[in-house]
Amino acid sequence: MPIIEVENLTKKFGSYVAVNHLNFSVDEGEVFGLLGPNGAGKTTTVRMLAGLISSSEGSARVKGYVINSDSLKVRETVGILTENPSLYEKLTAYENMDFFAQAYGLTEPTKKNQRIKEMLEFFGLWERRNDKVGTFSKGMKQKLAIARALVHKPSVIFLDEPTSGLDPESSKEVRDLIAQLSHQEKSTILLCTHHLEDAEKLCSRVMIINKGTSVIVGTPDGLRNKISGTPTVEVTLETVNSKLVEAVKNVSEVKQVTIDEESCTLTATIQNIQLGTPKIVKSLVEAGGLILGVKVVRPSLEEAYLKLIKEEQK
Amino acid sequence: MRLEKAKLVFSKDWLEIKRNWQVILPIVIVPLMISVFIPVILTLIPRVVSGSEADLGGFVPLVQNLPLPVQDQLAAMSELQIMIYVMAIYFFAPFFLIIPLMASSVIASDSFAGEKERKTIEGLLATPISDSELLFGKMLVSFIPSMLVTIISFVVYTIIFDVLSFGLFNGMLLLPSLDWILLIFGLAPTVALASIGLTVIISAKVKGFREAQQISVILLLPILGLVFGQISGALIFGPAVIAVLAALFVALDFVVFRIGVKMFKREEILSQLS
Numbered sequence: 001m002p003i004i005e006v007e008n009l010t011k012k013f014g015s016y017v018a019v020n021h022l023n024f025s026v027d028e029g030e031v032f033g034l035l036g037p038n039g040a041g042k043t044t045t046v047r048m049l050a051g052l053i054s055s056s057e058g059s060a061r062v063k064g065y066v067i068n069s070d071s072l073k074v075r076e077t078v079g080i081l082t083e084n085p086s087l088y089e090k091l092t093a094y095e096n097m098d099f100f101a102q103a104y105g106l107t108e109p110t111k112k113n114q115r116i117k118e119m120l121e122f123f124g125l126w127e128r129r130n131d132k133v134g135t136f137s138k139g140m141k142q143k144l145a146i147a148r149a150l151v152h153k154p155s156v157i158f159l160d161e162p163t164s165g166l167d168p169e170s171s172k173e174v175r176d177l178i179a180q181l182s183h184q185e186k187s188t189i190l191l192c193t194h195h196l197e198d199a200e201k202l203c204s205r206v207m208i209i210n211k212g213t214s215v216i217v218g219t220p221d222g223l224r225n226k227i228s229g230t231p232t233v234e235v236t237l238e239t240v241n242s243k244l245v246e247a248v249k250n251v252s253e254v255k256q257v258t259i260d261e262e263s264c265t266l267t268a269t270i271q272n273i274q275l276g277t278p279k280i281v282k283s284l285v286e287a288g289g290l291i292l293g294v295k296v297v298r299p300s301l302e303e304a305y306l307k308l309i310k311e312e313q314k
Numbered sequence: 315m316r317l318e319k320a321k322l323v324f325s326k327d328w329l330e331i332k333r334n335w336q337v338i339l340p341i342v343i344v345p346l347m348i349s350v351f352i353p354v355i356l357t358l359i360p361r362v363v364s365g366s367e368a369d370l371g372g373f374v375p376l377v378q379n380l381p382l383p384v385q386d387q388l389a390a391m392s393e394l395q396i397m398i399y400v401m402a403i404y405f406f407a408p409f410f411l412i413i414p415l416m417a418s419s420v421i422a423s424d425s426f427a428g429e430k431e432r433k434t435i436e437g438l439l440a441t442p443i444s445d446s447e448l449l450f451g452k453m454l455v456s457f458i459p460s461m462l463v464t465i466i467s468f469v470v471y472t473i474i475f476d477v478l479s480f481g482l483f484n485g486m487l488l489l490p491s492l493d494w495i496l497l498i499f500g501l502a503p504t505v506a507l508a509s510i511g512l513t514v515i516i517s518a519k520v521k522g523f524r525e526a527q528q529i530s531v532i533l534l535l536p537i538l539g540l541v542f543g544q545i546s547g548a549l550i551f552g553p554a555v556i557a558v559l560a561a562l563f564v565a566l567d568f569v570v571f572r573i574g575v576k577m578f579k580r581e582e583i584l585s586q587l588s
Contacts, residue, residue, distance in 0.1 A: 013585070052440055053581040076442040086437025090330045099326045103319070103441040148437070 003028045003156060003188045004049065008058030011044050011212075018044040020212040021058065026205075028155075031182050031189045033203035035196070037309060041212035042192040043083055046158045049190070051075040062156055076105065079154035079187075081162055085145035089134035093125055093144055096133055097151055104152035119147040123177060139170030143177065150185065160192045175201055196305055208308055215308050224304050230255065231298045233277050235266045238290040247287035251279045264292075273298075315446045323443065323451025324458070327425075331455065337420055341463060345413045349467035352409075353475035356401050357482070375547035376400060395482060402475055403488060407497055407551055408541040413467055414506035415534060418460035422513035423526035425452040430586055431522055445578040449514060449571070456510045461503055468498045496556040504563035509533045511570035515577055521586050 002025035011019040019041040026032040034042045047053045049060055051067055051074035059066060065073045087096050097116040106112045120126040123143040133141060142162065149157060162178060163171040179202055182189055193199055199206045200220050208215040208223070216223060225231070237244065240259050248257050248268055253276030256269040266284075270276035273296055284291060331337050377388065377400055388396050429435040438448070472489040479488060513530040520526050540559075543549030 047584065050440055052436070053584060072442055072444060075440060080437075080440045082436040082440060084433040084436065086434050086440075088326070088330060088434055089432070090333045091326070095326075095329060099322065100437070100441065102322050103443055105442070107318075145437075 001028055002026060004032075004060070004062055004190065006049070006058075006060040009045065009048060009055055009060050010057035011041070011048060011053070012056040018212050019048070019055075022209070022212075022214055024207050024214070024217055026188055026190060028188055029186055030205065031191060031203050033199040033206035034190065034192045034209060035194065035199050035206050035305060036209040037194055039211075040194075040209045042194075042209065043160055044212075045209075046080070046160050046190065046192050049074075050078050050080045050158050077154060078156045078158060079104075079149035079152065080158045081146050081149045081160055083160045083164075085141045087133045087141055087145055087148070090132060092130050092132055093120065093136070094129040096144065097148060100148045101151045104154075106152050115151060115153070119151055120144075122181070123147045137170075139166050139173065142166060142170070142174055146174070146177070146181075150181070150187075153185070155187055157187050157189045158192070159189060161195075162191070162193070163195055163198055164193075171195070171197075178202055208305060210309055224298060226304075230269055230271060231273050231296060233268050233270060233273070233280055234295040234297055235268070235280065235284060235291060236293040236295075237264050237266060237284070238292060240264050240266055244284055244287050244289045247283040247289075248280055251276065251283050253279060267297075315444065315450065317450075319443045319447040320451040320454060323448060324454040327421075327452065327455040328459075331421060331459070337424070341417045341420060341459060345417060345463050345467040346470060348409070348413070349471040350474060352406055353402065353471055353478060356406070357398055357475065357478035376404060376545065376550075377547075379547035379550050380404070381550070381552055398479060398482065399488065402479070403491060403493070404550065405545060407494060408537075408544045410464060410468060410471075410494075410498060411502055411505050411537050411540065412534065414460040414464045414502050415509045415537060417463045418456040418506060418510045419513060419527060419530055421459065422453075422456040422510045423517050423530055424523050425456065425514045426518040426583065427520055427523045427526040428517075430583065433587065435583060436587065439580045439583065445580075446571075446575045449511075449518075449574050449578060452514050452517075453507065453510050453571075456514070457503075457507060460506055460510070464502055464506075465498060468494070492553060493551055493556065496553055496560075497551060500560045501551075501556050501563065504560050504567055505537060507567040508563055508570050509537075511567065511574055515570070515574045518574075518578055518583060 004026040006022055006024050009019060009022040010017065022045060034045060036042050044053070048055050048067055049062055051071035054068045054071070059068065061067070062074050063077050065077060067074055088099070091099070094116065097120065098112070101112045101116060106115060117126065120129055123146065125140065125144055125147065128136070128140070133144065136144065146159070146162060149159070159178065163174050166174060175198055178189070178191075182202070191198060191202060203220060205217065205219055206223065207217040216226070218226065240261055244266065245257055245259060248254055248266060253270045253272050254268045255271060258267045259265065260267070268276075268280055270280070277294070277296060281291065281294060377385070377396065380388070388399065391399065426435065429438060475489055476487045512533055513526065516529050517526040520529065540549065544551055549555065
């Protein structure tokens with residue numbers, strides 16, 4: 001059942017169209033990615049869906065609340081990690097959490113303190129709770145900002161560029177925490193990113209947008225296959241001969257076979273990886289081939305994404 | 315409007331301000347210096363410079379426009395006593411309308427503009443705190459410290475002046491008078507609220523703190539008009555004048571707040587972020 005429903009959502013700033021007739025829906029508990037280059041309209045879309053700005057045309061519902069007319073209710077319902085961490089540097093981590101917990105209506109002291117502790121412990125910041133945020137590293141600030149977005153147990157979470165500006169180690173840590181969180185909290189997450197690794201590792205479905213317009217929607221696997229063709233299986237053998245090539249060509253799932261005699265590699269393009277790969281291995285062994293290695297090669301989401309954006313820009 | 319939400323915004327901002335001595339020091343020190351030095355200069359300089367032969371000179375129009383009972387009281391005094399009395403009670407009274415404006419200007423200018431500069435505004439605007447609650451909370455955090463500073467300055471001024479003038483006026487304590495009490499507790503808060511409201515609106519509209527502060531200086535002009543009105547004798551701050559002005563400013567406070575809520579646009583604020 002969709003918890004976010006977006007219909008023809010459009011945002012214009014004067015004559016500039018930042019978001020152009022977007023249509024999509026996100027199911028309860030899903031991690032949905034909004035992928036696109038800088039200036040694609042991701043942040044504007046999130047700001048509209050979080051009840052921060054109104055749409056120029058079209059409509060959207062978040063947990064049943066209409067974003068333009070029930071913006072206060074929408075803001076109560078969602079948790080948001082904004083583009084900047086939006087933390088008060090002169091306040092401690094605990095004071096920041098306390099302010100936002102109360103702002104989101106978590107006022108009962110025992111429940112509030114328990115939730116703040118739970119979140120700070122989850123993000124590994126409990127020991128630093130009494131330190132001013134100004135003394136935190138970028139990664140710690142980002143973790144605290146995510147903790148803040150979750151403090152009121154929102155059923156819908158918007159994460160705008162959660163790993164932006166972080167070093168690879170902190171990026172991985174934040175990504176792992178989000179993955180863990182989506183299982184633990186069972187919230188619906190809309191993730192805005194231009195880091196394909198985030199989308200690939202976290203999202204069940206992604207929508208690529210460019211210049212405010214939706215380019216494609218689908219699962220990361222589906223997008224890869226749809227855009228960059230079918231996957232291939234690379235088999236490294238002790239020697240390659242025509243008998244082995246013929247044996248592979250006879251496998252029903254195989255569409256095309258190429259060989260590289262220098263590296264003794266046989267490459268087969270196949271329709272279905274799960275069904276085709278064991279059959280290829282079996283046919284090679286039966287034909288007397290000595291297999292040194294088998295590798296499934298899939299086009300990366302990055303390749304698919306870059307191809308799409310390039311086509312769009314043309 | 316949920317007052318607890320406005321109080322929450324106030325508490326958060328106050329916690330930040332308390333830890334920033336660059337903000338606290340000018341707010342506290344300048345008014346306190348004024349309230350210490352003015353009564354000292356007022357009571358000591360005329361005695362040193364002119365002994366008992368003081369010349370009323372430029373105070374004549376102010377003295378002539380004072381209420382008749384006050385003029386009767388002055389008739390029994392020497393020119394030195396009249397000069398100190400007039401300066402302490404009437405001449406410097408309207409300056410205490412400027413103190414809350416001065417003290418609040420830094421905090422009110424920083425209210426939204428500072429959050430924009432420090433890039434904390436988006437998180438705040440994303441909370442389910444309504445426009446009126448945000449505005450009221452931001453106004454409170456400028457209003458309460460500035461009025462505290464004004465009241466403390468008034469108490470310091472009163473004590474120092476009474477101590478120094480005790481002998482000269484034969485044991486009579488001139489302050490606090492009814493006019494001063496009405497001015498500090500009636501007029502000053504209403505004037506301060508109007509000025510703070512306008513400054514907070516400006517702060518939400520402009521990009522940065524400095525811009526907000528520069529524009530808000532203009533708000534001092536009408537108050538300076540009241541100060542010069544009293545000095546020139548054109549407008550004497552008696553109980554009736556103070557009551558009328560306070561009533562006018564209360565009405566203005568409501569109008570400013572309503573306009574502020576109407577003009578508060580989250581979208582416009584977010585569009586100013588780089």
